Amino acid sequence: MQNRTINAHHLFLVVLTALILAASATQSSATIGTIVKSDLTGTWAISLRGNTGCGFATMLATVTIGSTGSGTGTLATHGQCGDSSLSGQTFSIKTLAANGSGTAGLSCGTGCGWTFNIQVSPDRSKIALTDVSSKNPGNYLEGEAILTSPDGDIVPADLAGSWQVTLLGQGGCGLGSETVNFTLDSTASTTNATAVAKTAGCGDVTSTGNTFSVLSLNSNGGGTAGLSCGAGCGFMFAIQVSPDRSSFNLVDVTDPNNFLAGVAIRSSSNGYISAANLSGSWTLVLYGQGGCGAGAALVTFTLNNSGAATNATEANHNAGCGNTKTTGNTFTIQSLNSDGSGVAGLSCGTGCGFTFTIQVSPDRSTFNVVDISNLDPGNYLVGEAVHQ
Numbered sequence: 001m002q003n004r005t006i007n008a009h010h011l012f013l014v015v016l017t018a019l020i021l022a023a024s025a026t027q028s029s030a031t032i033g034t035i036v037k038s039d040l041t042g043t044w045a046i047s048l049r050g051n052t053g054c055g056f057a058t059m060l061a062t063v064t065i066g067s068t069g070s071g072t073g074t075l076a077t078h079g080q081c082g083d084s085s086l087s088g089q090t091f092s093i094k095t096l097a098a099n100g101s102g103t104a105g106l107s108c109g110t111g112c113g114w115t116f117n118i119q120v121s122p123d124r125s126k127i128a129l130t131d132v133s134s135k136n137p138g139n140y141l142e143g144e145a146i147l148t149s150p151d152g153d154i155v156p157a158d159l160a161g162s163w164q165v166t167l168l169g170q171g172g173c174g175l176g177s178e179t180v181n182f183t184l185d186s187t188a189s190t191t192n193a194t195a196v197a198k199t200a201g202c203g204d205v206t207s208t209g210n211t212f213s214v215l216s217l218n219s220n221g222g223g224t225a226g227l228s229c230g231a232g233c234g235f236m237f238a239i240q241v242s243p244d245r246s247s248f249n250l251v252d253v254t255d256p257n258n259f260l261a262g263v264a265i266r267s268s269s270n271g272y273i274s275a276a277n278l279s280g281s282w283t284l285v286l287y288g289q290g291g292c293g294a295g296a297a298l299v300t301f302t303l304n305n306s307g308a309a310t311n312a313t314e315a316n317h318n319a320g321c322g323n324t325k326t327t328g329n330t331f332t333i334q335s336l337n338s339d340g341s342g343v344a345g346l347s348c349g350t351g352c353g354f355t356f357t358i359q360v361s362p363d364r365s366t367f368n369v370v371d372i373s374n375l376d377p378g379n380y381l382v383g384e385a386v387h388q
Contacts, residue, residue, distance in 0.1 A: 037069030045240035054081035069093030142287030169260035275307030288381030293319035307333030
């Protein structure tokens with residue numbers, strides 16, 4: 001009888017473990033609970049890219065937010081009209097809904113400021129931002145804020161594994177969007193980076209055997225990294241690793257005439273990601289250039305268990321077409337590998353649409369998007385989606 005009791009108990013544990021694993025394989029880890037301003041207390045690195053009155057620029061704002069959702073910090077700008085570093089700038093969460101959506105403001109000097117729509121991630125460690133406000137004519141900005149690790153225990157070995165970086169910016173080939181895929185070793189370095197780019201000046205370009213190396217890394221996740229792009233070509237990025245080590249943002253604020261910013265998302269090593277994992281409400285922030293010139297966009301939609309939505313609403317703020325809003329658009333996960341990589345499509349009205357390469361984070365709470373498809377000539381878009 002004792003053996004039967006032990007075996008039954010063992011069987012119960014096996015079944016319980018299987019159920020837990022199945023649940024983790026079929027559900028997003030979007031957490032439950034009301035998001036409030038005090039949840040965002042801490043120091044954040046905000047990477048931004050886009051157009052301002054000085055043309056295209058990349059920016060890094062490092063701000064410390066208090067329990068009221070406001071704080072101050074330094075804004076470093078690297079743009080077509082020069083570089084600057086401004087201390088004492090304010091960042092304030094103006095509105096914040098229970099699901100993490102809201103608005104925020106960032107100052108940029110005397111009489112200068114931007115208003116962003118934001119979406120906070122379920123784990124409160126990432127914020128997607130996009131400027132679609134009619135109050136900011138001529139300014140088209142988008143980016144991601146990442147919380148510095150409050151535990152202070154991030155090391156290069158934490159970044160070992162496969163990653164996808166999405167980038168958009170201006171360089172020697174003009175405007176371009178790009179993906180870079182690589183596998184980092186325990187020193188956070190690789191020589192196997194593959195870059196696929198779509199550019200205005202050089203067309204579609206694929207290069208292999210590039211290097212990506214984390215050159216410095218503080219225990220809070222801040223640091224620097226370098227990416228090669230062929231003989232005599234390379235970029236230097238400021239980076240911020242998320243506390244859960246699943247993503248990091250990148251912004252180039254040092255290389256003359258190169259203005260790049262993006263986000264890296266880790267590929268899932270468990271192979272559990274499926275379209276059903278992504279069901280629920282999402283906010284997608286976009287920046288890019290297309291038929292309406294430079295612009296930023298905010299897209300909200302609800303995915304079903306098949307990874308499809310027919311209720312996408314898109315608010316646009318761009319140079320050529322002004323402020324527009326379209327409803328009833330579709331967002332569809334067209335293909336999805338178990339590691340989170342795949343392809344998605346977004347419609348934007350009659351005869352209008354984009355094809356994105358995507359990478360879903362291991363916890364299913366975010367994914368990045370980038371348009372490098374030759375199906376979309378003249379369109380260069382990049383952004384991040386955050387689960388509400």
